[in-house]
Each structure stands twice: as structure tokens, then as C-alpha cells.
Amino acid sequence: MANRLLEVEGLAKHFRGGGNWLSSGGDSIRAVDGVSFSVEEGETFALVGESGCGKTTVAKMILLLERPTRGAISFQGKDVSSFRGGSLREYKRLVQAVFQDPYSSLNPRMQVLDIIGEPLRVHQGMRGRDLRMRVGELLENVGLNPVTASFFPHQFSGGQRQRIAIARALALRPRLIVLDEPVSGLDVSIRAQILNLLVDLQRDLGLSYLLISHDLAIVEHMSHRVGVMYVGKMVELATRDEFYGNTLHPYSNALLSSVPQPDPDVPMGTTIGGEVASPINPPSGCRFHTRCPIYLETNMCREVEPEWREILSEHLTACHKVEPAVV
Amino acid sequence: MANTSMQIVSPTTLWAVRVRSVLGGLRRAPKIPSLVLLVFMIFAAFGQWIAPYSPVAVDMAASFSPPVWHEEGSADHLLGTDKLGRDILSRLIRGARVSLSLSLFVIGLGGGVGVVLGLISGYSGGKVDAVMQRGIEVILAMPTILVALVFVFAVGRSFESVILILSPFLAARFARIVRGETLSVRERDFVAIAKVIGTPTWMILLKHILPNVFNTIIVLATLEVGHLILLESSLSFLGVGVPPPQPAWGLMVADGREFLTSAYWITLFPGLCILAAVLSLNLFGDWLRDTLDPRRRQL
Numbered sequence: 236m237a238n239r240l241l242e243v244e245g246l247a248k249h250f251r252g253g254g255n256w257l258s259s260g261g262d263s264i265r266a267v268d269g270v271s272f273s274v275e276e277g278e279t280f281a282l283v284g285e286s287g288c289g290k291t292t293v294a295k296m297i298l299l300l301e302r303p304t305r306g307a308i309s310f311q312g313k314d315v316s317s318f319r320g321g322s323l324r325e326y327k328r329l330v331q332a333v334f335q336d337p338y339s340s341l342n343p344r345m346q347v348l349d350i351i352g353e354p355l356r357v358h359q360g361m362r363g364r365d366l367r368m369r370v371g372e373l374l375e376n377v378g379l380n381p382v383t384a385s386f387f388p389h390q391f392s393g394g395q396r397q398r399i400a401i402a403r404a405l406a407l408r409p410r411l412i413v414l415d416e417p418v419s420g421l422d423v424s425i426r427a428q429i430l431n432l433l434v435d436l437q438r439d440l441g442l443s444y445l446l447i448s449h450d451l452a453i454v455e456h457m458s459h460r461v462g463v464m465y466v467g468k469m470v471e472l473a474t475r476d477e478f479y480g481n482t483l484h485p486y487s488n489a490l491l492s493s494v495p496q497p498d499p500d501v502p503m504g505t506t507i508g509g510e511v512a513s514p515i516n517p518p519s520g521c522r523f524h525t526r527c528p529i530y531l532e533t534n535m536c537r538e539v540e541p542e543w544r545e546i547l548s549e550h551l552t553a554c555h556k557v558e559p560a561v562v
Numbered sequence: 563m564a565n566t567s568m569q570i571v572s573p574t575t576l577w578a579v580r581v582r583s584v585l586g587g588l589r590r591a592p593k594i595p596s597l598v599l600l601v602f603m604i605f606a607a608f609g610q611w612i613a614p615y616s617p618v619a620v621d622m623a624a625s626f627s628p629p630v631w632h633e634e635g636s637a638d639h640l641l642g643t644d645k646l647g648r649d650i651l652s653r654l655i656r657g658a659r660v661s662l663s664l665s666l667f668v669i670g671l672g673g674g675v676g677v678v679l680g681l682i683s684g685y686s687g688g689k690v691d692a693v694m695q696r697g698i699e700v701i702l703a704m705p706t707i708l709v710a711l712v713f714v715f716a717v718g719r720s721f722e723s724v725i726l727i728l729s730p731f732l733a734a735r736f737a738r739i740v741r742g743e744t745l746s747v748r749e750r751d752f753v754a755i756a757k758v759i760g761t762p763t764w765m766i767l768l769k770h771i772l773p774n775v776f777n778t779i780i781v782l783a784t785l786e787v788g789h790l791i792l793l794e795s796s797l798s799f800l801g802v803g804v805p806p807p808q809p810a811w812g813l814m815v816a817d818g819r820e821f822l823t824s825a826y827w828i829t830l831f832p833g834l835c836i837l838a839a840v841l842s843l844n845l846f847g848d849w850l851r852d853t854l855d856p857r858r859r860q861l
Contacts (some may be wrong), residue, residue, distance in 0.1 A: 298758045327760030340751035344773040344856060348576060353769075354759045367576075385579040387856040403755070 246306035281458035337396035587853035595842035621647035672729035676736025684744025784847030788840030
């Protein structure tokens with residue numbers, strides 16, 4: 236197996252409820268509540284789930300934008316929270332991000348040269364001709380004309396803006412790029428171009444991606460392994476082919492069957508009703524039991540939190556109803 | 563196929579884009595406000611050579627002469643004289659320096675400090691923000707005029723003491739508004755990306771936050787000029803402003819107040835100057851705001 240690049244162990248983030256010095260505040264919001272997975276060298280690990288399930292909070296913790304309440308993140312075998320000074324700089328060089336909204340992720344007051352050049356200036360003190368050369372090269376890598384370096388973001392379309400954001404993420408030759416819904420903000424006609432660009436860059440540069448998405452079609456196209464989250468917890472983790480071929484968890488099944496099929500003769504699968512449970516006061520036992528199609532009023536599902544078990548090789552899930560094939 | 567380096571954007575192109583946008587912007591500068599401000603700036607800089615009389619030369623024989631277009635008016639005093647026979651036109655020209663430089667100093671000093679405090683307060687959040695905001699509230703809650711009275715009696719009446727006492731009030735107003743804007747800008751994704759990259763905080767403030775709150779700063783600064791000229795006149799009226807006989811527009815308005823019915827020109831002309839300056843600055847500020855925003859530029 237390839238080398239482990241990033242490992243996340245029991246990661247949790249609880250936000251304090253809106254209290255002030257007069258009231259101690261409501262219950263804490265358990266946005267992420269014990270998530271473990273890893274990203275290998277050169278692979279795409281996809282994190283999927285409905286909105287509000289904590290995917291983005293996981294990404295923010297990995298990017299050091301939020302501090303975990305519990306759990307550990309390690310990068311190349313070293314604990315990220317212990318990074319200081321030089322090692323922290325190195326981490327910030329090797330881990331980059333592309334966010335969902337290309338209108339918000341580019342500073343409207345900067346020329347493209349300065350946007351893509353920012354990481355190069357900060358980390359390598361690059362300037363003048365070297366900087367222009369490198370930015371031009373990066374623009375070509377993402378399929379834009381280098382003369383556009385003098386333009387401002389408003390002169391580009393959404394897809395072109397996302398290409399600029401990708402060029403900026405590539406500038407420091409990172410190992411891992413966190414892609415938080417990289418194409419959700421784009422027109423459908425542009426999505427394939429950006430996804431193919433990302434796949435090509437991964438192949439050419441040996442990048443690892445942590446892909447955060449709610450779109451299962453994109454995940455199938457891009458990823459090597461898939462993790463499904465529901466209300467702050469991981470409910471299933473498997474390789475792509477296992478996940479799409481042999482789904483174990485009822486929530487994953489419901490997600491997959493809700494993907495529209497292009498063939499009108501194929502009936503819609505069983506969809507689930509109800510709302511995503513609230514992370515402020517998550518259901519007891521299995522968090523999915525309130526919406527679970529195979530929940531049969533057993534106390535087990537309602538009261539006991541299901542164990543995170545390896546059911547098949549490299550295929551883990553947390554469900555009382557799924558029995559391990561190998562014990 | 564050209565050599566790759568040939569395609570790389572040249573520094574001249576980068577600068578050409580910037581220069582062209584500045585020139586394009588200048589062409590769209592508002593004509594009349596620019597002219598008005600230019601004239602006032604020339605008065606402020608070269609007033610002593612332009613003004614026909616000394617602004618403090620008393621000529622009791624010519625007191626209350628009306629402007630030239632009145633029957634009793636004379637060409638000696640185009641805009642008439644005040645109760646001491648001082649030439650209104652000369653006082654207006656020399657007063658431009660006091661009124662404008664006072665506003666500029668207060669905006670430069672108070673506004674500058676306020677912007678820095680607002681950026682820090684809004685960006686850091688948490689305890690730092692809470693403490694700074696309480697401090698700002700204390701300043702904003704104080705009655706400007708009363709504090710100025712006490713301060714000027716303690717320190718002495720001078721141009722500098724007026725600047726010193728008005729600056730903290732202006733700083734508080736700037737800090738409050740810049741903080742609010744900063745709170746919204748710091749949540750934008752490009753700031754998060756800059757943190758991911760590891761851009762130092764001072765650079766995030768300078769390159770990402772400040773340019774995006776600049777619109778607000780410009781608008782606020784132009785609005786505050788008017789406010790400051792009026793404050794200066796209130797202080798002068800109470801006897802703690804710019805010390806007479808130095809001419810300042812606000813002071814002149816206050817001087818003429820008693821004679822409004824008999825000699826309107828003492829009050830009217832400095833009032834018109836204040837109006838023209840404030841209005842021009844506002845229009846000029848609108849233009850500056852649009853020009854500095856790349857989205858509104860037409861290349």
C-alpha cells in the first residue's frame with residue numbers, strides 16, 4: 236500500500252452554544268464527533284454527506300482554520316498540533332486548499348499575478364521576473380493564457396476563476412490539496428473540465444486530494460476511497476469500487492439511490508424521509524435510527540451507539556444490522 | 563510556437579494596465595468638484611500672495627461695507643468687510659488654509675489611528691475586540707464639545723490643541739466602522755486561503771482586508787471633512803476653537819451671526835465656502851471610491 240500522507244484519528248469539534256457572560260449558553264454543537272480516516276500518497280479520498288454533516292469542519296481542522304476539540308491529525312507520521320515555526324511553515328507549504336466559491340476565494344482587488352504569486356512571495360520570497368515566469372507557468376498548467384496575469388478576478392468567468400484558485404494551490408508544489416466542493420459553485424457545463432484538470436494534475440504531479448463533496452457522481456469519477464459522514468460521525472468507509480458495488484450502511488444506500496439516473500426507465504431507488512438530525516442534540520444510539528429504513532424499533536439501534544468495525548477488508552461501517560463477514 | 567518565456571506577462575503590461583486605469587479614471591474625474599478643490603488648495607497653499615489684504619488688517623472706517631454689487635459697495639472690498647472692517651475675501655482665502663488643514667490633520671491623525679485600531683479589533687475578535695470596543699464606546703459617549711472645553715482650558719487655545727482634541731473622537735468613529743467592515747471581509751474565503759498559505763497576519767490586514775474596506779474609509783473621510791469644519795465652527799463660537807484673529811471659515815460664520823439681518827455677507831460667503839468644500843469632497847470621494855474599485859473601472 237502507498238505511503239500514508241495524512242491520518243485523522245478520532246477528530247471532534249464541538250462549538251459552544253451562543254452564550255455570553257450572563258448565560259452559560261445552550262448545548263454545544265457537536266459538528267464533528269469522532270472521525271477517523273487517512274489519505275494515502277497520490278490518492279483521492281472523498282468525504283461525502285448531506286450539508287451540515289461536518290465535512291467542511293473536518294477540512295477546516297486539517298487546514299488549521301479550526302482547532303479540534305479532540306483527536307489528532309498527523310501528517311507524514313508527525314502530529315500536526317506539535318508543529319511550530321519551520322515545521323508549521325512546511326506544513327502550510329505542503330497542504331493547500333481550493334474552496335467552493337471562486338467568487339469569494341479570490342481577492343477582487345488583486346491582479347492575478349499577485350493572487351497566484353502570494354504563496355510564492357510568502358514562502359520563497361520570489362519576486363520580479365522569477366515570479367512572473369512562475370505565475371505564467373502555473374497559468375499555463377491550468378489552461379489559462381499567461382498574459383491574463385495582469386487581469387483582475389472580475390474579468391474571468393467562474394470556471395476560469397476556479398482555475399486561478401487551482402493555480403494558486405499548486406504554486407508551492409504541495410503534497411495534499413483539500414478540495415472543498417470544488418465544482419459545486421460552477422455551471423454544470425464547466426464542471427467536467429475542472430474535474431478533468433484536477434485528475435490530470437494529480438496524475439502529473441502525484442498529488443493527494445481530500446475531496447469534499449455531496450455529489451456522488453463526482454466522487455465516483457474522482458476518488459479512490461470514499462468516507463460517508465452523517466451528523467458528525469463516519470458511517471461507512473470503503474474503496475470506491477466496494478462502496479459503489481457493495482454498499483453496507485443504509486444511509487449510504489439511501490444517498491446512492493437518490494442520485495438521479497439518466498435512464499427514465501430505471502425506477503428511483505428508495506429514498507429516505509425526514510430531516511438531517513441536529514448536531515446540537517443528536518439522537519441517542521445510532522444517529523441514523525430516526526430515518527433508517529431498516530430500523531425495527533429495537534432498543535439496540537435506539538440506545539447503543541454502533542461500533543466502527545471492519546466488515547470486509549478495507550470496508551468499515553458503523554451499523555448494528557451489518558454483520559462482519561470475517562471475524 | 564513562441565518560446566514560453568515570450569508569453570509570460572511582461573512587467574510593462576502589468577504597469578500598463580495600472581497606468582491606463584489611473585488615466586482612464588482621471589478622465590472621468592468630476593470636473594466642477596475637482597476645480598473647486600483645486601482652487602481651495604491653491605488658496606490654502608499660496609493664500610498670502612493671492613489675498614488683496616491682510617486678513618487681520620482692521621479698518622474701522624470701512625466696517626460693514628457690503629459686497630461690490632450693492633449700491634454702497636466698493637471695488638476695494640469685493641465681498642465686503644466685517645464689523646472691524648477686515649476684508650471678507652482676504653479672510654476667506656487665508657481661512658482656507660486653517661479650515662482645510664485642520665480637517666486634513668484630524669482625518670490623517672484620527673482617521674489613521676482609527677483605521678488601524680478598527681482593523682486590529684475586527685480581525686482579532688474575542689477579548690481584544692471586546693476591550694477595544696468598550697474603549698471606543700467610552701470615547702463616543704463623551705460629549706465632544708464639553709471635553710474640548712475642558713481640554714482647551716487646560717492646555718491652551720491653539721490650532722494644535724484643536725487637532726489633538728478632535729482626533730480621538732474621529733478615531734473612535736473610524737475604528738467602529740472599519741471594525742464592522744473587517745468583520746465581514748475576514749469571513750471571505752480569500753482570507754481563509756491566505757491563512758492556509760501561511761501569509762503573516764500583518765500582510766493579510768494590509769493586502770486583503772484594508773483594500774476591501776477602503777471604499778468605506780474614503781466615504782467616511784469625505785463625510786467627516788464637513789463634520790469637522792462644522793465642529794471647528796462650534797468650537798470657535800464657544801471660544802475654544804482656532805484662536806482669533808486667525809481666519810477660519812467656521813469662526814467667520816460664528817462672527818457674522820449677530821449681524822445676519824443687517825450684514826448677511828459676513829456669514830453667507832464663508833457658509834458658501836463650507837458648502838462648496840463639503841459637497842465637492844463628497845463628489846470627489848465618490849469618484850475616488852469608484853476609481854479604486856477594479857470592478858467599476860473600464861479598461
